[in-house]
Amino acid sequence: MTDLQPIYFTRGVPATESFPIDDVIDSAVSALKQHGAAILQYGPSLGFTPFRQWLAEWQGVQVDQVLTGNGSLQLVEFLCLVMLQPGDLVFVESPSYDRTLTLLRRHKANIVGIRLEADGPDIAALEAELKKRAPKFFYIIPDFQNPSGATCSAEKRRRIIELADQYDFLLLEDAPYRALRYRGQEEPALFKLAPHRTLHMSSFSKLIGPGPRVGYMLGSPDLLTKIAKAAEDTYISPSFLAHGIAYEWCRRGLLVPQIEKLKGLYAPRLDACLTAIDSYMPDAQATRPDGGFFLSLTLPDGAQTTAVRAAAATRNLHLSDGLAFFPDGGGDRFLRLPYCALAPDEIDEGIRRLSETVREL
Numbered sequence: 070m071t072d073l074q075p076i077y078f079t080r081g082v083p084a085t086e087s088f089p090i091d092d093v094i095d096s097a098v099s100a101l102k103q104h105g106a107a108i109l110q111y112g113p114s115l116g117f118t119p120f121r122q123w124l125a126e127w128q129g130v131q132v133d134q135v136l137t138g139n140g141s142l143q144l145v146e147f148l149c150l151v152m153l154q155p156g157d158l159v160f161v162e163s164p165s166y167d168r169t170l171t172l173l174r175r176h177k178a179n180i181v182g183i184r185l186e187a188d189g190p191d192i193a194a195l196e197a198e199l200k201k202r203a204p205k206f207f208y209i210i211p212d213f214q215n216p217s218g219a220t221c222s223a224e225k226r227r228r229i230i231e232l233a234d235q236y237d238f239l240l241l242e243d244a245p246y247r248a249l250r251y252r253g254q255e256e257p258a259l260f261k262l263a264p265h266r267t268l269h270m271s272s273f274s275k276l277i278g279p280g281p282r283v284g285y286m287l288g289s290p291d292l293l294t295k296i297a298k299a300a301e302d303t304y305i306s307p308s309f310l311a312h313g314i315a316y317e318w319c320r321r322g323l324l325v326p327q328i329e330k331l332k333g334l335y336a337p338r339l340d341a342c343l344t345a346i347d348s349y350m351p352d353a354q355a356t357r358p359d360g361g362f363f364l365s366l367t368l369p370d371g372a373q374t375t376a377v378r379a380a381a382a383t384r385n386l387h388l389s390d391g392l393a394f395f396p397d398g399g400g401d402r403f404l405r406l407p408y409c410a411l412a413p414d415e416i417d418e419g420i421r422r423l424s425e426t427v428r429e430l
């Protein structure tokens with residue numbers, strides 16, 4: 070056994086030191102004092118109304134265009150219950166978020182992966198698939214994608230919307246990392262460009278923390294009402310207590326300074342990761358994101374992720390299974406590196422161990 074310190078490049082969790090614990094305590098006390106009866110009670114399945122109103126104002130939409138849920142992932146589950154029959158076609162980026170792939174598989178969706186490039190989905194591949202058949206929806210993570218770190222260009226966003234209009238399918242835009250841009254210019258959200266075509270989902274998991282389970286969807290009131298019915302049949306109403314606390318925290322104006330704090334914490338970690346890759350692994354192909362939680366590597370020719378992962382574990386370096394992000398094969402040399410929960414010196418040491426492992430193999 071090794072006595073090296075363990076380093077985990079596994080799940081994309083926030084840094085524990087980012088959690089605004091004191092502010093959440095104050096917000097909880099205040100939320101209970103002001104809304105105690107409402108947030109300890111069952112309520113409408115669309116969510117705690119003051120929180121939905123706050124989200125609507127923040128996002129520039131009407132309150133009936135907002136649905137809140139216990140985290141955002143489960144809202145995809147409810148969407149699948151409402152929209153999908155076994156065998157229905159769903160497009161995803163390849164690679165894509167592994168938990169959504171698992172969920173789609175559980176609903177027996179026919180999943181087709183559209184190859185992802187550094188600036189978003191390969192449009193020629195998307196068009197070729199559309200000529201065969203249109204999907205029920207295209208699940209897309211346009212900003213600082215999990216797992217690759219890629220951000221979709223404005224040009225591709227516009228083309229994807231044109232295609233969605235032409236072939237009549239829904240865009241499911243998953244944007245939990247969108248607010249975490251450390252540099253560069255924001256691209257327009259699909260929902261802003263095409264609200265009629267898009268169901269936008271996001272989350273406070275990466276802003277406050279995943280513990281309270283606060284997620285939301287923006288979309289057409291009709292579809293959200295159907296999704297809320299599936300939610301009601303599952304849990305009656307979402308956690309009003311957690312959402313009441315999140316509401317109070319937002320109402321106090323704490324979101325913007327928290328985002329700035331997160332950027333200050335995470336930007337140097339991204340830089341540490343890129344610097345270490347450039348110095349230890351210049352022959353690996355890395356994505357170079359401007360924000361978010363992840364970057365990804367394509368290992369040099371001949372190196373296989375599965376073997377690298379096993380060998381890295383003997384150096385107490387823990388990596389996630391790159392293959393799990395690919396809906397229909399591929400990814401033999403793909404590695405996702407979530408850097409946010411690691412200090413810069415751990416990142417440097419982790420990449421150094423990774424480069425040693427790859428060289429040895």
Ligand SMILES: Cc1ncc(COP(=O)(O)O)c(C=O)c1O
Nearest residue numbers: 140141142166215243272274284
């Ligand atoms: C792309 C993406 N979508 C959804 C989620 C889950 O978010 P939530 O905690 O709101 O369910 C994650 C979490 O890592 C994610 O990366």
